[in-house]
Amino acid sequence: MSRTAFGIDIGGTSIKCGLFDGQGTLLRKDELPTRVQQNGALILGDIRDYIFGVLEEERLDLSGIAGVGLGIPGAVTPDGVVNKCVNLGWGVVNAVKEMAALLKITPEKVCAGNDANMAALGEYWQGSGKGFQSLMLVTVGTGVGGGLIINGQPVNGYHGAAAELGHLPIVTGLKEKCTCKKTGCLEQVASATGIVRLANQQPELFGVQDAKEVFDAAKAGNRAAEHVVETVSYYLAKGLACAAGIADPECFIIGGGVSAAGDYFFDRIRQYYRKEVFHAARETKIIGASLGNDAGMYGAARMVLGKEQQND
């Protein structure tokens, strides 16, 4: 892995672009707006223009580059086909073939994967997961999502639904429906949205608007807020215990906006996890993510560099 690669994380509002060397050093980083008009038909062309511009500025040649990795907010088949991606406006798009054709390179030099899996791979490569054999990234943001890495490979699942922690059916006593239309999903209580909803059920916290307010109040000793944080930590820990009972990764990495609450939050998750999990997996590490929003970009580059290595 001596060559450089582009890691491109395509989000619904912006495209994060990184140029990496084979050791995982981020050489430059840029951000483009995501033009979702015309069913997202402009997106891959914008990425091509960006890549050609960078190559010229950096005096690099496409033939000297390992390739281009794409992180996409949806399920991606091993061949690189995206079957409908609402956030980008895409119907059925073969992202690998189209990107390769636009760049006039062989499809072997382009990779595409789900953005959550790419983020997990990024943390595995250059983030908090460095040195672990396997890990699960759990992102606690608007929803709860994640990515699973075993032996350096993202596990997609047959339907692209692996590491969909947010919809584990483990919360009891709820009446409201989840966005997925089931009732009892983890993210109904353990996402930023869920935390705000739980807080607003407490008279003392009525009117709270975001998860940070709840954590700040809990840290300051507000009993109602502490109660919400305990509930959230308990259910997240139960979700991790289920994940450990199925995939048993070496560590769990907590990312997403809510993970900014740090060890105050993680300590509570760790405490409940040890009570809920099968004893063999009791010592699994639970740590914070370190690459933030750059993780997907790192993982996308890692994917294409890993593929080049295999082909060597």
Add this chain to the structure above:
Amino acid sequence: MSRTAFGIDIGGTSIKCGLFDGQGTLLRKDELPTRVQQNGALILGDIRDYIFGVLEEERLDLSGIAGVGLGIPGAVTPDGVVNKCVNLGWGVVNAVKEMAALLKITPEKVCAGNDANMAALGEYWQGSGKGFQSLMLVTVGTGVGGGLIINGQPVNGYHGAAAELGHLPIVTGLKEKCTCKKTGCLEQVASATGIVRLANQQPELFGVQDAKEVFDAAKAGNRAAEHVVETVSYYLAKGLACAAGIADPECFIIGGGVSAAGDYFFDRIRQYYRKEVFHAARETKIIGASLGNDAGMYGAARMVLGKEQQND
């Protein structure tokens, strides 16, 4: 995979031995008693004697054999080290090295894996899982266990605890402790033991001794027994839904003694599964195992044949 291989499934009371050709045909099958005395020190020697005997009877030579696969009732490291196996009386045993030394062959020709993973691999190779890319075997017997296969490879987990479905913390309202000392484990209700315990809580079923009696009564229309079967199916389905949310296999294969209840049981599991699982994995197949107690033997042979293929 043109050569033959031994698949040996070492259980606490008997050792199931199979000789397979490279296509997965079982050429002969034998059973030895497991001599657990002397901390299980006789077991691998007994297997050596058996193998040498078969080679002579079948006029085969060790050099023409792909190798020997061992299924072991405990966690096994990738190098073949077993760290304490209570059922066999073993302390720390490098099963691969010792078996190879006894047979005077290179350790590359011996494989060892956890018995549940081997059973899953057996079903994947020659059983109900044939043709699927990934699967999870769920055994419902005295306890609830399982094995996970992704892209033809068993997933062991970092602590050897992957696919430990029996201890998923998903049952609410229990007061009794599980054998693992937690409370709320799936196998507290969904194992043969759990089914009998649930049945005995119903006055009409008091005194029931095994899970088959409960299923027979339910099939005959006994309302109390039907209620038990519904509860068991509901929690098993919830466990499968959690497994789908983490690993998303292409199919679930139900084995173990209780799976003899067949479609009467599976239909109820399928029904609850569809309600509990994230929609992307709603169509995952749930089917019965087909190799019964031979599955581990098949998987052990497959493991060593697969390894030979990689080395070719």
